[in-house]
Amino acid sequence: MSGGHGKHSGTPCSEVLEKLYTYIDGELEEPNCEQIREHLDECGPCLDEYGLEEAVKKLVAKHCGCDPVPMDLRDKVLGRLARARTEQLAREARTESPGTPA
Numbered sequence: 001m002s003g004g005h006g007k008h009s010g011t012p013c014s015e016v017l018e019k020l021y022t023y024i025d026g027e028l029e030e031p032n033c034e035q036i037r038e039h040l041d042e043c044g045p046c047l048d049e050y051g052l053e054e055a056v057k058k059l060v061a062k063h064c065g066c067d068p069v070p071m072d073l074r075d076k077v078l079g080r081l082a083r084a085r086t087e088q089l090a091r092e093a094r095t096e097s098p099g100t101p102a
């Protein structure tokens with residue numbers, strides 16, 4: 001699945017990044033955790049472009065499993081997310097036309 005239509009699961013990357021950030025920061029409820037996991041399972045850009053794959057999956061798995069999240073991992077992911085959100089928002093603002101080829 002590598003379509004550039006951003007139509008999978010109905011949740012745009014920027015929204016997921018936003019949620020993920022809030023989620024890791026500890027303010028998001030459990031049901032959203034599933035949504036984030038599903039998105040990350042399907043979304044190439046989130047994993048490849050933002051380098052979130054390993055760290056985030058580990059973090060989400062731990063967090064969802066009620067294990068304490070290591071601070072260094074948490075900081076690392078939060079830092080990446082902050083940058084990824086900025087990039088994503090800038091890109092979406094620039095790319096006004098839908099269906100941009102990869």
Ligand SMILES: [Zn+2]
Nearest residue numbers: 013043045046
């Ligand atoms: Zn995504």
